[in-house]
Amino acid sequence: xxxxxxxxxxxxxxxxxxxxxxxxxxKLKSPVHLSIxxxxxxxxxCEALRPEDVCFGTYRSHAMYLAKGGDINGMVAEMYGxxxxxxxxxxxxxxxxxxxxxxxxxxxxxxxxIANAVGYAYAMKLQxxxxxxxxxFGDGATEEGVFPESLNFAVLKNxxxxxxxxxxxxxxxxxxxxxxxxxxxxxxxxxxxVQSSCVEDxxxxxxxxQVKSAVEAMRAGTSGPRFFECKTYRWKEHVGPxxxxxxxxxxxxxxxxxxxxxxxxxxxxxxxxxTRKAIEAEVEAEVKAAFEFAEASPFPDVSELMTDVFxxxxxxxxxxxxxxxx
Amino acid sequence: xxxxxxxxxxxxxxxxxxxxxxKERTLTYTEAIREATDMEMARDPNVIVFGLDVDDPKAIQGxxxxxxxxxxxxxxxxxxxxxxxxxxxxxxxxxxxxxxIHVHIRMDFLMLSMNQLVNVGAKSSYMFxxxxxxxxxxxxxxxxxxxxxxxxxxxxxxYFMHVPGMKVVCxxxxxxxxxxxxxxxxxxxxxxxxxxxxxxxxxxxxxxxSYTVAPGKARITAEGDDITLVGISYMQLxxxxxxxxxxxxxxxxxVIDPIWLAPLDIDTIAASVRKTGKxxxxxxxxxxxxxxxxxxxxxxxxxxxTRDIRVMRMGFANTACPTSPTLEAExxxxxxxxASAAYDMVHxxxxxxxxxxxxxxxxxxxxxxx
Numbered sequence: 001x002x003x004x005x006x007x008x009x010x011x012x013x014x015x016x017x018x019x020x021x022x023x024x025x026x027k028l029k030s031p032v033h034l035s036i037x038x039x040x041x042x043x044x045x046c047e048a049l050r051p052e053d054v055c056f057g058t059y060r061s062h063a064m065y066l067a068k069g070g071d072i073n074g075m076v077a078e079m080y081g082x083x084x085x086x087x088x089x090x091x092x093x094x095x096x097x098x099x100x101x102x103x104x105x106x107x108x109x110x111x112x113x114i115a116n117a118v119g120y121a122y123a124m125k126l127q128x129x130x131x132x133x134x135x136x137f138g139d140g141a142t143e144e145g146v147f148p149e150s151l152n153f154a155v156l157k158n159x160x161x162x163x164x165x166x167x168x169x170x171x172x173x174x175x176x177x178x179x180x181x182x183x184x185x186x187x188x189x190x191x192x193x194v195q196s197s198c199v200e201d202x203x204x205x206x207x208x209x210q211v212k213s214a215v216e217a218m219r220a221g222t223s224g225p226r227f228f229e230c231k232t233y234r235w236k237e238h239v240g241p242x243x244x245x246x247x248x249x250x251x252x253x254x255x256x257x258x259x260x261x262x263x264x265x266x267x268x269x270x271x272x273x274x275t276r277k278a279i280e281a282e283v284e285a286e287v288k289a290a291f292e293f294a295e296a297s298p299f300p301d302v303s304e305l306m307t308d309v310f311x312x313x314x315x316x317x318x319x320x321x322x323x324x325x326x
Numbered sequence: 327x328x329x330x331x332x333x334x335x336x337x338x339x340x341x342x343x344x345x346x347x348x349k350e351r352t353l354t355y356t357e358a359i360r361e362a363t364d365m366e367m368a369r370d371p372n373v374i375v376f377g378l379d380v381d382d383p384k385a386i387q388g389x390x391x392x393x394x395x396x397x398x399x400x401x402x403x404x405x406x407x408x409x410x411x412x413x414x415x416x417x418x419x420x421x422x423x424x425x426x427i428h429v430h431i432r433m434d435f436l437m438l439s440m441n442q443l444v445n446v447g448a449k450s451s452y453m454f455x456x457x458x459x460x461x462x463x464x465x466x467x468x469x470x471x472x473x474x475x476x477x478x479x480x481x482x483x484x485y486f487m488h489v490p491g492m493k494v495v496c497x498x499x500x501x502x503x504x505x506x507x508x509x510x511x512x513x514x515x516x517x518x519x520x521x522x523x524x525x526x527x528x529x530x531x532x533x534x535x536s537y538t539v540a541p542g543k544a545r546i547t548a549e550g551d552d553i554t555l556v557g558i559s560y561m562q563l564x565x566x567x568x569x570x571x572x573x574x575x576x577x578x579x580x581v582i583d584p585i586w587l588a589p590l591d592i593d594t595i596a597a598s599v600r601k602t603g604k605x606x607x608x609x610x611x612x613x614x615x616x617x618x619x620x621x622x623x624x625x626x627x628x629x630x631x632t633r634d635i636r637v638m639r640m641g642f643a644n645t646a647c648p649t650s651p652t653l654e655a656e657x658x659x660x661x662x663x664x665a666s667a668a669y670d671m672v673h674x675x676x677x678x679x680x681x682x683x684x685x686x687x688x689x690x691x692x693x694x695x696x
Contacts, residue, residue, distance in 0.1 A: 090452055097458065107445075112414060113414075115414020115415050115418060116446065119421070120422045122418070127422075146411045146441075153412070308456040313514060
């Protein structure tokens, strides 16, 4: 288990470090909201899910996408704005999708996917599918009206939906304390009637254990919606590859305890050294290949501008495309 | 003009309208909506209906009557008063393969759904590169008369015409209500299905079988050479009445029902204006940045330089809708005012002509209490 956790954590970290390294070249044509420091939440949750389970996320969902099994080449190529990207160069970093892996989509408008996940869960229940639907969102999203509205409906219909609040303490540059009169998000979820808990310290294994039992109960039909407030910390700036302690809204000393508690390092220590090195070599090769794939891929043809505005089943089939080309 | 002749002309025009339609049955608009919903729910288990009060005893003017008993509370349910989240739920369910019909008893309430509709529903197919799609129908109703007032009367469909990725339809007859709703349910994209409370009382021929009315095709509801009247939503009725008033004074107006506002059949409208040279678009909404402005602009872009064209937009007065009957009557265009404006356009100058009201062309008012 620790090997798999480490591989997923290390893989996310390395992909994002590469993004940060390459970002100043302007080759990445997308605003990037890095997950560095927050990987543990996505890994803890997604390791409890099955491939057919579905996740919705936010503009800061590189970690979720990769942890859920989203195609790494598609993600990196998407950031380059290439045709081979997971949305063919139409969505960028903030709109990742890989339906085959159960990554149903991420949104740049805070809170929107909370309701979408609840609707997806409703469909799964109606269709008698044993799918668990998860939504990742930040502490800021809990201030949107859609949050309590969605909790209410999920409770009303007893839906198997997992609400994962990644509380990194900030909405862009504004601290939770400046935004929330009652800054106890878990209590608000409880008040809506959702079984809820808070996991402190970005603790990957603790969160995983709790989520795993929640998901198992959902699959067994003995649990409705569940809410987890996951305390975590963003190491980099809100958007972009750099640190931002110079802005003065937060301090290096505040970050220190989170960085010392880095879950990538902590889980690494639980893996035998030879295994760890093998994992790292494998990941490095995969990451390198993904960036090479993105670099080598073509930009979309200008004719792509007007495709996909509407979904037309006929036009989407290869035979139709071939016929049109002929 | 001889009065007898006028009556004959109007009857002929009416007969001509109906000739194109099957005569087998007559239904009201609300019965047509109910039947379309029932048939699609029977055909496809993925079709669900929800919204405030869809399962209550009044069943949204009867449009959802009996569906709860027939299809059960998983597929037909009333919702919390949470338009934002419930629109997000509808989109999420659509992403999972359901075909939700989300019902709003007033179009005004859609303002609470705008974020999900515009930022998620209309965008998902495109921003996810075609990996997902949102087969969603949003039904809403525009109110009118009996003091509906500022927040129960707005025709806001032009907001949605503005956004790529969304279709907008405003059927005006029971025939089109059924055919367009079936089409909307089967469409793989978000469709705004706009009803009008006064249109709910309309009766007309509706085939019992299933059929669809395809997007992007307008219907010429009365033929004429002198001026083109485009009537949107409820204003289609006022335009047909105006056509009768104009016929009384020897003016042959061509009346067009666009039916679908997005995609918009500008070909049919432009072809008519090419013939008549005069276009009056009567909208069930405000004119500024509205559907009427869009139609006029597209026609002018198409025809400018090919012939002289006169254009006019008519719509709500540029204020919120008042409740007192005298003010409310002044707020809306009506058949006589449309006829008067068209008369001026045909004559090329202000003539101050206003037809005497004909009893047979009076508005059908919604009777309260609400």
